[in-house]
Amino acid sequence: MDIFEPTIIAFVCNWCTYTAADLAGTSRLSYPKNIRLIRVMCTGMVDPQYVIKAFLEGADGVLISGCHPGDCHYINGNYKARRRVKLLKEILPQFGIDSRRLRLTWIGASDGIQFAGIMGNLVAQTRELGPALPDLQMVI
Ligand code: FES
Structure with a gap:
């Protein structure tokens, strides 16, 4: 049986979490490929419609x-x-979407190790939940 690989959309702040992701990369830390980062200037600009749209278009999890x-x-x-x-x-x-699929975290610019760890946990937890809307295919 194939292992379910969730797709996770992560809206990340340019100043902190995106920089932490960059640091994780330059530090050669690995994190799951399931995460699709969307850089925003601030988490305050993430409109709730973006989150709902991500789920309706096939995301299994959303991180802000x-x-x-x-x-x-x-x-x-x-x-x-x-x-x-x-x-x-x-x-x-x-x-019809389990609220545990939406997560909010604070990851500072120097937290590359924390970023990699949180991404790993996020994917593992979302994998346990299974597909969000099984009848949809990811179009993002
Ligand atoms: S600038 Fe990072 S959350 Fe607002």
Whole structure:
């Protein structure tokens, strides 16, 4: 039997998590290929529609990751993201999507090792959940 390989869309802040991903790469740390990074200037610009669209177009998991609280380059974007994720977790079950498939993390620019570890855990947890919407094929 084939092992299910989830597709995960990760909206990552340019200033922190994207830099941590870059650091992980230059440090030759490996992390699963299942993650598709989408660089955004701040987690505060991740519209809830982006998350819902990602799931409806075939993502099995969505990650939003940015600067630690207090470190946002746009003052409070990550606090906005946190509030939106809380609301999205209430809405997603109405689309038949388990709210555990949406994750929010804070990964600083120097946290390359943490980035690789979190990506590994994320893929393992999403793999256990199985396909989000099995009748859909990934189009992203
Ligand atoms: S600038 Fe990184 S979360 Fe706002």
